[in-house]
Amino acid sequence: MYTMVERRRINLETLNDTVERAQSEAFPQMQAAAGFIGFYLVTDEKANINTAIIVWDSKEHSDKYIAASKDWWKALDDLGHKLETCNEGETTIGLQPTT
Numbered sequence: 001m002y003t004m005v006e007r008r009r010i011n012l013e014t015l016n017d018t019v020e021r022a023q024s025e026a027f028p029q030m031q032a033a034a035g036f037i038g039f040y041l042v043t044d045e046k047a048n049i050n051t052a053i054i055v056w057d058s059k060e061h062s063d064k065y066i067a068a069s070k071d072w073w074k075a076l077d078d079l080g081h082k083l084e085t086c087n088e089g090e091t092t093i094g095l096q097p098t099t
Helices: 012-032 059-068 070-078
Strands: 002-009 036-044 049-056 082-090
Touching: 002 059, 012 036, 012 059, 012 070, 049 059, 059 070, 070 082
Parallel strands: none
Antiparallel strands: 002 049, 002 082, 036 049
């Protein structure tokens, strides 16, 4: 598995527009992408930071999606959601609940 973790400072003035666009544009494209495993968004309301976690089958799947979705990443920038950090790499440990 390959994981991308991106932290962005939230622009509260454009947040509603961003959520609407994500639901109609970005999320369907992501869900239909080959190798997509999951997406999680963690919101730190006190710090106005969103942390997006995207999990893929492989780096190749992630790279292909990122290249195809450049308009979405630019839209986030244009909407004022400032990129703080972006880390990505092979997922080295994964835990599931025991039964």
